[in-house]
Structures are given as C-alpha cells and as structure tokens.
Amino acid sequence: MPTILQIETATQVCSAAVSVNGQTVALKELAANNIHASSLTIFIQEAMDAAGLAFADLDAVAVSKGPGSYTGLRIGVSTAKGLCFALDKPLIGIDTLKMMAAGFLAEQPDYQGLICPMIDARRMEVFTALFDSSLQEAEPVLARIIDEESYRVLLETQNIAFIGDGAVKCADVIQHQNAAFHLCNYNSAAGISGLANEAFLAGAFEDVAYFEPFYLKDFVVTAPKKR
Template sequence: MALILSLDTSTKVCSVAVHEDGELIGSQSYHLQKSHSSLLPVIVEQLMENVEKKLNELDAVALSAGPGSYTGLRIGTATAKGFAFTLGIPMVAITSLDTMFEQVAPMFSNSSVLIPMIDARRMEVFCLAKKGDGQLVWEPKPLIVDEDSFSEFVDEDLVFFGNGSDKFKEMFPHVKFVPDIHPSAAHMGKLAHDKFLKEHFEDLAYYEPDYLKEYRTNVPSQKFKV
C-alpha cells in the first residue's frame, strides 16, 4: 500500500490531497489571494486528521512541478522538500497541466485535442496539447496566442480549459471551452502513484520547479537630479 501526500500551489487555488494506491481518500482546497506559505502546513495537518492518517505513515510526497505562479511553486517545493527530508520519504513531481488534463479527459473522446492553459498574463499562456487518450501532441510550453496558434488543429475536436483560456473565447468561437478547471492535488493520485512504482523520484538537493520561462521582476526606474 502506497500512501502519498500531494500538494498543488501553482495557482491561487491551494490544494492538498492524500491518495492510497492512487485512489483519493481525502482532499482540501482554498482560493487564496496571498501567499500559501502560512496556511499550507495547517491545511496538511487538518487533512491528515480528517483521513485518520499520521505523517509518519506516508510513503511519498508529490508536488506540482509547474508551470504556474513563481512564488506559489517555490512555497510548494520548500514544503514538499521539508516533508520528504523530515520523514525520509521520496518526492515525485507532477506537471500542473497534466492534473488539469486528468480532470477533463473523461469528458471527451480519445481523438479530441485537449489543451489546458494556465494564464501567463496578457496574451500568453502556459499550455500543452494531448489527445483524449493521453497521446502527447505538444510538450508543455509558454505560448503567445494569436489567431493562427492552433491552425494545425483546424479539423480536430479542440478543447480549451484552465484560467488562461477564458480570454480566447471570442478569438476561437468554434472551440469547446470547459469552465472552472485548475491544477488540483486531488487529481495527482494516479500520476504520482505511477511515478512512485517506477521510482521516478526527484533529487531533493537539486530539484527546482519547471517555470517554463525565466522569472522577471519589474524594477522601478530611478530619477536622478543633476
């Protein structure tokens, strides 16, 4: 029996879940406007009490690898590493976009092209493309969207979802949109369990989230008097 704690902090929806052999036994999520750092350990503690499990019973910890919020991913990484180091258990990383795909894939046929999107501001998103049967079409990547971005799928049953997709409804009126889909720890179970069985563990000393693009900060300009 593999008991795995999953954490997702890649967006403003902070979620934690516990899976046993890939099956969900409990989860909690919160919509937050500020940092996840102070609440995440509390949420984990509450969830473990709810499912009547103890931290020392865990076999692994899984976390959202990104893409997503730079700060959120850093907090999730630090928390997951802390559990892994303290408990002496391995850590596995799951792409945030894959947990979104897991939620939507059962709704469509194997031939549909599903494109989860996480908002990267303005007309840019983080996305990947997969067939409904899980066949990878596009690797995860940042994409500045225009009217020709998805021209290769003109004859396909195309589906957009995620918080990055809403701004494209007018641009792509013939595409199907699925609302209210976001990265979720509750949907990491099967992916995390598969990596656990294959021993695809992360190196705790060197692991970094997959931001997909360089993080930038806006430095205010300074004016000097002569």
Template sequence: MLVLGVESATQVAAAAIVQDKQLVAELFFNTRKNHSQRLLPMIAALLAETGLEPADLDGLAVSLGPGSFTGLRIGLATVKGLAQATGKPLVGIPTLDALAFNSWGVPGLICPVLQARRQEVYTALFRWQEGELCRLTPYQAIDPVSLVPSLKSYNTPVYFCGDGVAPYWEVWQQMGPQARFLPPPANLSRAAPIAILGRKRLQTGPPDDLSQLKPLYLRPSPAERQSR
C-alpha cells in the same frame, strides 16, 4: 500506497491524499490568500481529518509548474521540507499534465491553458490513448492568437481547460465548432491529479532527487531577468 499531493502553481491551494486508486481526502481553496499562509495548515488539517501521521505516507507529489513563480517555490519548498523530515520519496508532476487529467476519457485533443502574464498562456497538447494520458507537444509559453492556427490544423475537436480559458474566450472562439470547453470545475488545478499521477510515478520509477528537483519554468523568473 498512500500518497500526498500538493498543488500551488496558480491561485489555487490544494492538498489531497490517495490510497491506491481511491481518493481519500482533498482540501481545495480557490482564493488569493498567500500559499505560505495556507499550505502547511492545510496539510496538517488533511492528515488530522484522515487520522494519518506523516510517517504513514508512502510518498509525496508536488505540482512542478509552469505557473506562478512564487506559488511554485512555496509549494516545492513545503513538500521538500516534508520529504526531508520524513524520508519519504518525492516526485514532481508538471502542472499541465495534472490539469489535463481533469478531462478523463474525453475524445479529441486536450489543450490546458494557464495564464502566463505578458499576454501569453502556458500550454501543451494531450490525448487519451488506451486509458493513458499522453502528451503530444512540448510545454510552451505562447500568445493565444499564435496558438490558434496550429490547433486548427489538427482538424479535430480541441477541448480547452484551465484558468486561461475565460480571459481569452474570444480567441478560442475563432476556432468555431472545433473549440470545445470542459465544465468550469475542470478549469481549476487540483491536488487529486497530482497525487494520482505521483502515485503512478512512484510505482513505476525512482523518485526525484531532492537536491536537483526544481520548478518547471518556461521562461526566466523576474529575479533572473533583473540579474541579466
């Protein structure tokens, strides 16, 4: 099964193609260039480099959030348009799940943290169980200082990853040796986990309904707040 995955929830723009259990190709830019300028050319370049046409794909996967309101809208609109044009099935993958997937096989708890502005992070707790990534807590936006006591209560190593690690480094250090940190590349959202997790979703269940698929926002967007 050939699956294209797209990531645009943070300042990272990435696209990847997986075939069965193999990563075929991935393009990745950790820059601040607007995703609306980057994503379509990136997907076109990825397909051209692999000698594939959109019709060759068996499915599509897109990062669903939480993350940048603008980035998520651009990514979802781009992949929805591709799904409508090709008739290929599409699934949305939560961004925190894909980020936690960077910790493949790590023992202990995995705590991806993404910057959420307003002195908060988006997060959830995960653990690897018998080769499967399992989410243990709901997705949430929370003040990092408020998060630390609950993490300490587990009395087990907690592995942090994500772009919220560096800005709140001193906060995580309050956990002492219980706080562990994955290598810097694991802090960046990637399209390969989106494609891998998307492939699994497409193999085990129905695709998402294009008309109902929306970004996973954990709090109102700026436009929604202004309308209240």
C-alpha cells in the same frame, strides 16, 4: 497500496490532497490570491486529518512542479522537500499541465479529442501543452501568445478541450465549432493522484536535494510604477 500526500500551488489555487492506491481520499483547497504561504501547511494537516492518517503513514510526497506562478511553485516545492527531508520519504514531481489534463479526463473519461491545459501567464500569454485522451503529449510545453489564428489548423480536424485559468481569457479569441472551453478548476491536487501512483510504482523519484520547480520562463523583477 501507496499512500501519497499531494501538493498543488502553481496558480492561485492552494491545494493539498491525500491518495491511496491512486484514489483521492482527502482534499483541501481554496482559490484566492496570496494565500499559499499562510494556508498550505494548514491545508496539508487538514487533508491528513480528514484521511485519518499520520505523516509516518505516508509512502511519498508528490508536488506539482510547474510551469506556473514563480512564487506559488517555490512555496509548494520547498514545502514538499521539507516534508521529504523530515519524514525520510521519496519526492515525486508531477508536470502541472499533465496533472490538469488528468483531472479533466477523470471527470470526462469518454472524451476522445485533444486537451489543452492553459495557465495564465499575463496579458495574452499562457503556459500550455496538448495531450491526447491517453495523456500522451501531442505538443510539448511552451509559452504561447494567443491570437485569432492560434490552433486554427488543428481545430479544422480535431476537437480541443481548453481548460485552466488561462483558457478563461482565450474563450473570446479562439472561436471555432471544434473548440470547447471548460472553465472549472483543474489546478487541484486531486489531479495528481493517478500520476503519482504510477510514478511511485515505477520508482520515478526526484533527488530531494537538487529538485527545482519547472518555471518555463525566467522570473523577471519589474520596478513599481511611480505614483
């Protein structure tokens, strides 16, 4: 029965969870701007305390690896790697968009359409992918600019559930009877539980020394506007 600490920091949600045998037993999270650096280690300790576990009881650490916020991912992955080095535990990297789809299916296990997790990437761009109800990838991860024609062909024959903070801004643009927008928080470390358990049992571990987040797009530094 693997016991796994889980970290999600790809968006403004700062989230830590503990799972045992693929089931979430403790969760601490908050959606707020710029709290990851100051709150993540506190949330991790609170989740461990709520689970009644010591760090030595862990079998692995899992982290949401992206795509998402550059800064958020750096904080989450560096924290996970630090814990793995200190505890001599294996590291599991989980695709953030697949994690979001898994969280949606955990709430709606009878859903049979496509799932489109979206992470806000500014303006009308999102980081997104498509998954079926078995969490198989129907469209690979990409950065997409959303307009009125986005997903129109697919929506003629498929129900699509749009989820995530990127879906919020797209609800008024993608209008179709087969499009449903679920605006709850699916950037939660609880969504990692089943995927991390499967990865642990399969021995799918990352190289702690060389593992890096999946940013999808290069980080661009822009000059501040003159006052």
